[in-house]
Amino acid sequence: MARKKKKNGGGGGSPAWMVTYSDMVTLLLTFFVLLLSMADINQIKFTKAIGSLRGALGVLDSKEYEDVLPLDLMAQQNNLNESLQRVYQNIKNRIDNLEVNENIKLVKDRGAVVLRLNDSLLFDSGETALKPRAAPLLREVAQLVRPLHLDMRVEGHTDNVPVSRPGISNWDISIERAVSVVKFLTSRDLLPPSRLSAAGYGDQRPLVRNDSPENRAKNRRVDFYLEQDEHYREQLPYLIDSREQYPF
Structure with a gap:
């Protein structure tokens, strides 16, 4: 087989x-x-x-x-902290000497010096056009910033209460308010356009929880972020870059 x-x-x-x-x-x-x-x-x-x-x-x-950390980067980081402290103290001294409106708050936030105003000082509720009485306050802000070699980013912020007008969101309110402030400063030749930018964050960056009328009032604000110029930002890449802060 x-x-x-x-x-x-x-x-x-x-x-x-x-x-x-x-x-x-x-x-x-x-x-x-x-x-x-x-x-x-x-x-x-x-x-x-x-x-x-x-x-x-x-x-x-x-x-x-x-x-x-490499020693040179550690040195740059220390220089940034010292520079930020000098800017903060410089503005604080100018506020004291000029007797600037007490409603302008000076704080440090996200590695920058910030002039902070409650929205009610500049705008009516739900509106994006500046109040007539906002002009003297913005002139004081410009007077503080003009001598400094710093750029300024105007940020609009809201609370989390929906806007009553149809087709309008908190995003729209915040960015339009920031643009209104920038337009005022440039149209009156208070600050050059090259030093200004605008951003709106709606209710996405609250200072406190939106759980009471008082807290919501704190979150409705306009922040004036003072930053180093572009050349300095290239040397220290961890500085706040306003181009990375835009929500859209």
Whole structure:
């Protein structure tokens, strides 16, 4: 009786699906390397993130992550803090000397010096046109800012109560108010347009929770953010960049 011949098993080697999978992984790796090569990495934030990751993995004490910062970047960070403090003190002294309206609050926020006004000082409820009595107040703001070598971003903020007018949102109110302020300052030649920008955030950046009439009143405001000029921002990339703050 004749024996049946055994079928050829096809030899050794990786399964066919493994070759396709390897190609896919290689392509993904190449893609992400390409993205990384084109990315604009914030060196200080990236270094701090690496330090925090090392701390989480037990390679480095998480409290010592600042030690991994290059000395030149640490020096820049210290210079920024000192510069911010000098700007803050300079404006505070001018407010005291000029006896500026007590409703103009001076605060530090997100690494910048901010002049903060409640919206009721400039606008009627739900309106975007400036009150007539807002003019002297904005002139005082311009008088404070004009001698400083700083750009100013005007930010509009609202509470979370929906606007009663159809087709109008809190986003619209906030940005239109900021633009109204910028138009006033430029049309009266109080500040050059090159130093000004406008942004609106609606109810997305409250100071406090919108859980009472008093708190909602605090959140309805116009902030005047004073920032270093563009050349200084290029040297210190972790400064606030108004181009990254726009909501749309």
